[in-house]
Amino acid sequence: MNQAEEESVYHSLEEEAIDVDCLLGEPRSDQVSVSGVWCYEEDNLGKCIKTEYDSYNLGVPGSNENMEGVDTTNLNALDVLPHEVGVGNYLTTSNVSPCDDYLLDFGFDHGGCIGYVSNERLHVGNSQFPMKGSFGIENSLTENISGTECQNYFLSNCISGTSTNSSEPKSVDRFDDFSKSLINQDILPPHFSHSGLELTQFCKNGPTSTSPAQDHGESGAITHKRSRKPTKRYIDESSILSLKNSKKRREASSGCKGRPSGVRRVKSQHEVKPKDKMAPSDISFDKAIQVPFVSQGPTECQKSNSPTKLKVSKSAVCNLFVSQGPTECQKSNSPAKIENRIDIYSSGSEDDSETMMRSMTSGNQRKLHRLWTVSEVKKLIDGVAHFGVGKWTHIKKLLFSSSVHRTPVDLKDKWRNLLKASHALKGSRIEDDQKRSQPWRPLPKSILCRVRELASVYPYPRESNSKISKSKVPLAHHVSSPARIKTSKVPVV
DNA sequence: GTTAGGG
DNA sequence: CCCTAAC
Known part of the structure; x- marks a missing residue:
């Protein structure tokens, strides 16, 4: 076995492990959508x-x-032992074989847990619909259709909807029904309810034509970098601090580079405008030094933290820092120790497979760092x-x-980080x-490749301006991205 | 309210 | 992940 094969095996095993974690950790409410879509x-x-x-029975053995x-x-x-409840059992009991991808995607992770289909596979069939297979909606559509029929189902539905509404009314109705069912489950936005106009448009022109890039009038032209002036806070701080605290700052920043991670203002409900907020007394560099539990x-x-709460926070944080392994963080905290201010743990308890860290100083709570x-x-x-x-929401x-x-x-x-990673990969091939640059978490090469593809299709503002134009990506040359997609990705049926 | 970009 | 200007 050469090295490349080892790598691929390693990645696949790793993915599998993570995904199984994910599967076992994230069933919850998604089950509703599973049954509904099924x-x-x-x-x-x-x-x-x-x-x-x-x-359900398995859930309460x-x-x-x-x-x-x-x-x-x-x-x-009930015969299934608890430790046997896993992928296999879900699959074998379900028997909805043609679209296991779909089942797993929707059932446990809304679109990518186990059943991710990489872009490579998307081009196996004769359909070149851009996001074939990897997206839950489409998988759902094709759940019981196999082979090329499955691959083209979505598209053919859409096209038949545009050319002659009566050519395949059944399919359109079917799609319409399905889209409605998705809407009812908040999976699709309401405008998907009409299989006629919006969806056909979506299919005919490809996803990019209705993509945010065009919605914002960015077709062809890449978004330019927003000009940015120094923040008010920066101005205030620098003007005040340069006079009063330059000495203290040197001492404080010697221990921690730049803004110390975890030192953060509590965004209180009574938050005021930045200028008011940064009264000189507030800019005590006691805060910058990470001495978490000293009255400030x-x-x-102090307004938001009572002494008791601080104490509780401390114990919880200690626990967290000790137990860094996956799934331990939540379990190692007894409920008695965790109260109001720690509620973020319980609220985020849905993903056990994630490593969590918390940096906390001065009672300020930084959001959990979830890998x-x-x-x-x-x-x-x-x-x-x-x-x-850009359509992040x-x-x-x-x-x-x-x-x-x-x-x-x-x-x-x-x-943004994915783009960086993908460019790093591209640079060094x-x-x-790649592993040297990201020894902590090597992403599967296929993912980075896909990011790279998408980066050329949907250039990220600024970064794409500079990097893609300079880079040797052959696809992203003179043709504007939407046009390119239109020609290369949408098949002509 | 959302997004981009610097940190 | 946070913050803030720009939109």
Whole structure:
């Protein structure tokens, strides 16, 4: 086995491990959408119900003491030992085979957990619809259709809807029904309810024509960098501090570079305008030095933190710093120790596979640092592929609705980082270099490649201006991106 | 309210 | 991840 093969095996194993974690960790409320979407497919109605039933039983093993009394279906489900409840059982009990991708995507991760289909596979069939297979909606559409029919189903539906509405009314109706079902589950925006205009337009022109890039009048022209002047806060700080605290600053910043991570203002509800906020007394550099639990004087922090709460925070944070492994963070904190200010833990307890850190000083609470899972990255990529760069709230609402901790800004930040990573990969081509630059979390090369593709399709403002024009990406030359997609990605049927 | 970009 | 100007 050469090195490349080892790499690929390594990646696939890693992905599998992460995804199984994800699967076991994130069923929850998504189950609702599973059953709902399944039931769209009439042929699978029985299976859906059965599977749903089974999974509920699996969720409460041993809760039924009269096992002899239950029917065969229940017995089958209950026979499964808790540790056996996993991918295999879900799949084998469901039997909705043609679209396992879809099942897993929607059932457990809304679009990318196990069933991610990389872009490479998208081109296996004769359909070249850009985001084929990797996006939950489309998978859902094709759940019971196999082969090329499956691949072209979405498209053919749309096209038949435009040319002659009566040519395949059944398909359109079917699609319409499905889209409605999605809307009812908040998976699709309301305007998807009309399979006629919007969707056909979407299909005919490809996703980019209705993408945010054009909505904002960016067609052809890449967004220019926004001019940026020094922030008020910066001006205030610098003017005041340069006079009063230059000496202290040197001492404080010697220990921590720049703004110390974790030192942050509490965004209180009584927040005032920056100028008022930064009264000289507030800019005590006691805050900059990371001495978390010392009373800070009349600052905002003190307003929001009672001494007892500080104490609680301290213990919780200690626990967190000790237990860095996945899934331990939540479990190691006894409920008694965690109260109001720690509620962020319970609210974010849905993803056990993530490593969490918390830096905290002066009572300021920084959001949990949640590492991005591969499945999350895939969802983000799919979202960008469908809606374009910049539609972060759209992507958030549609694909990350179950991830309360991922804000649109987070998505944007992550996309920026992905671009960096993908460019790093492009620059050095060698995967070892990639690992050297990101030894902590090597992303699968396929993902980075996909990011790179999308980066050329949906240039990110500024970065794409400079990098893509300079780079040797052959696809992104003189043709504006929407036009390029139109010609290269949308198949002519 | 959202997004871009600097930190 | 946070912050803030720009939109």
